Amino acid sequence: xxxxxxxxxxxxxxxxxxxxxTSLDIDAGEFVSLVGPSGCGKSTLLNILAGLLEASTxxxxxxxxxxxxxxxxxxxxxxxxxxxxxxxxxxxxEFGLERKRVPKRERRDIALAFLASVGLKDFxxxxxxxxxxxxxxxxxxxxxxxxxPSTILMDEPFGALDALTRRxxxxxxxxxxxxxxxxxxxxxxxxxxxxxxxDRVVVxxxxxxxxxxxxxxxxxxxxxTISDTFRNYERQIYADxxxxxxKSFALEGHAEQ
Amino acid sequence: xxxxxSRLVPFAIAAIAIVAAWWTVILVxxxxxSLLPPPAHVATEFWDLLASGAxxxxxxxxxGRVCSAWIxxxxxxxxxxxxxxxxxxxxxxxxxxxxxxxxxxxxxxIPLAILWFGIGESGKVFVVFIGAFFPxxxxxIAGVKRIDPVLIQAGQVLxxxxxxxxxxxxxxxxxxxxxxxGLRISFGTGWAAIIAAELVAARSGLGYLISNGMEILRADxxxxxxxxxxxxxVCFDLFxxxxxxxxxxxxx
Numbered sequence: 103x104x105x106x107x108x109x110x111x112x113x114x115x116x117x118x119x120x121x122x123x124t125s126l127d128i129d130a131g132e133f134v135s136l137v138g139p140s141g142c143g144k145s146t147l148l149n150i151l152a153g154l155l156e157a158s159t160x161x162x163x164x165x166x167x168x169x170x171x172x173x174x175x176x177x178x179x180x181x182x183x184x185x186x187x188x189x190x191x192x193x194x195x196e197f198g199l200e201r202k203r204v205p206k207r208e209r210r211d212i213a214l215a216f217l218a219s220v221g222l223k224d225f226x227x228x229x230x231x232x233x234x235x236x237x238x239x240x241x242x243x244x245x246x247x248x249x250x251p252s253t254i255l256m257d258e259p260f261g262a263l264d265a266l267t268r269r270x271x272x273x274x275x276x277x278x279x280x281x282x283x284x285x286x287x288x289x290x291x292x293x294x295x296x297x298x299x300x301d302r303v304v305v306x307x308x309x310x311x312x313x314x315x316x317x318x319x320x321x322x323x324x325x326x327t328i329s330d331t332f333r334n335y336e337r338q339i340y341a342d343x344x345x346x347x348x349k350s351f352a353l354e355g356h357a358e359q
Numbered sequence: 360x361x362x363x364x365s366r367l368v369p370f371a372i373a374a375i376a377i378v379a380a381w382w383t384v385i386l387v388x389x390x391x392x393s394l395l396p397p398p399a400h401v402a403t404e405f406w407d408l409l410a411s412g413a414x415x416x417x418x419x420x421x422x423g424r425v426c427s428a429w430i431x432x433x434x435x436x437x438x439x440x441x442x443x444x445x446x447x448x449x450x451x452x453x454x455x456x457x458x459x460x461x462x463x464x465x466x467x468x469i470p471l472a473i474l475w476f477g478i479g480e481s482g483k484v485f486v487v488f489i490g491a492f493f494p495x496x497x498x499x500i501a502g503v504k505r506i507d508p509v510l511i512q513a514g515q516v517l518x519x520x521x522x523x524x525x526x527x528x529x530x531x532x533x534x535x536x537x538x539x540x541g542l543r544i545s546f547g548t549g550w551a552a553i554i555a556a557e558l559v560a561a562r563s564g565l566g567y568l569i570s571n572g573m574e575i576l577r578a579d580x581x582x583x584x585x586x587x588x589x590x591x592x593v594c595f596d597l598f599x600x601x602x603x604x605x606x607x608x609x610x611x
């Protein structure tokens with residue numbers, strides 16, 4: 103992979119401007135989180151990067167090449183897991199490998215290795231609907247990493263999980279990311295999740311979406327969520343978010359008068 | 360096996376209840392034997408028809424017509440249903456036509472079928488085709504439309520870049536449970552339609568057995584035909600449910 107970074111300049115939305123022209127560079131192997139209020143265009147941006155949406159202006163590039171449609175080089179993890187219920191666990195992880203025409207034996211070995219790294223090796227031949235939400239998302243993470251993409255896009259992947267499951271999945275994600283250094287773009291509502299995971303946190307503004315600030319998190323992993331420096335980062339992000347919220351409330355107030 | 364038996368118990372109870380009611384009617388109203396014979400008479404007639412081979416011939420005739428029409432209906436309904444479910448313009452064009460023809464009972468087609476095809480096999484296959492077509496079509500459209508869009512997206516980011524691989528790897532397996540349900544219901548409606556078609560115009564089949572029984576005032580023969588139709592209908596349905604459990608992922 104020759105990717106040194108992504109240049110992103112776009113505006114999306116057909117009439118409703120979901121995302122103002124926005125530029126963002128992400129380094130290869132970097133973990134970047136997008137946080138912001140609902141409707142700030144963070145999912146829009148992610149879908150453009152995935153190739154599931156076309157940018158209406160500007161170009162999204164990866165490794166210098168413009169993004170055209172979905173590609174197996176950009177893996178995705180969805181909030182609702184999106185596992186294929188007609189395949190068993192290992193069948194889901196092998197799906198992308200099969201599309202890449204990886205031979206059968208090798209496919210199974212890779213899938214088992216990634217299932218092992220999310221602690222689900224013993225569940226390889228279970229049916230998907232026998233798993234809990236947290237386990238499903240671990241399968242989805244294994245599935246996304248197994249195809250060896252350059253980039254993994256995660257759309258509020260832990261949003262539907264309880265707090266404890268969430269913590270343990272964050273740890274597992276960091277582990278698997280440290281072993282397989284992919285560029286990760288991670289959309290979340292949770293400020294502390296963003297600070298725990300990311301190299302940089304991108305704070306976005308409410309409609310139309312734009313980048314408010316970019317905050318590098320300079321803390322070694324594993325991060326202690328109760329340390330003062332951690333709290334300071336959280337405080338800084340909340341401050342940016344709240345001034346944004348106040349602004350959007352004020353705007354709505356005006357509109358009503 | 361135990362599961363199968365436990366499924367059959369309610370049917371056995373229903374059968375006993377029917378026979379009990381039947382006996383009661385005979386004891387209370389004492390109808391003439393040509394109108395309502397006692398169960399024992401019907402059982403004897405059943406054995407006679409079975410032993411002579413006539414019953415199996417009629418079953419075979421009906422079943423052959425239903426199977427061929429059902430397969431034909433599936434071959435048209437499934438591709439059409441997928442096209443209507445996936446391509447909005449196809450649906451907009453064909454949906455009014457489907458909605459217009461669907462409420463017309465397959466039995467209403469029998470006169471036309473006789474006019475067009477005579478009383479040969481093709482007329483009956485045509486009537487069953489009409490009966491079997493719509494349940495499969497409607498179930499296929501629904502199954503394709505109900506696919507969670509996020510599964511399509513997951514397929515796309517996992518390497519199904521072109522429409523055909525996306526179709527084979529995601530759309531078809533995702534819609535399969537609905538399609539199989541449609542096929543099962545289709546077989547049931549087809550089975551109902553063939554009896555009606557044979558009542559009117561046939562020289563073989565269970566429907567013919569019944570109408571012939573009426574003409575020669577043999578209520579026992581009519582009842583044998585009806586019971587066989589019911590029991591076979593249940594058997595087919597159980598068989599399809601069994602197949603459904605074996606091959607589809609989301610089935611009830």
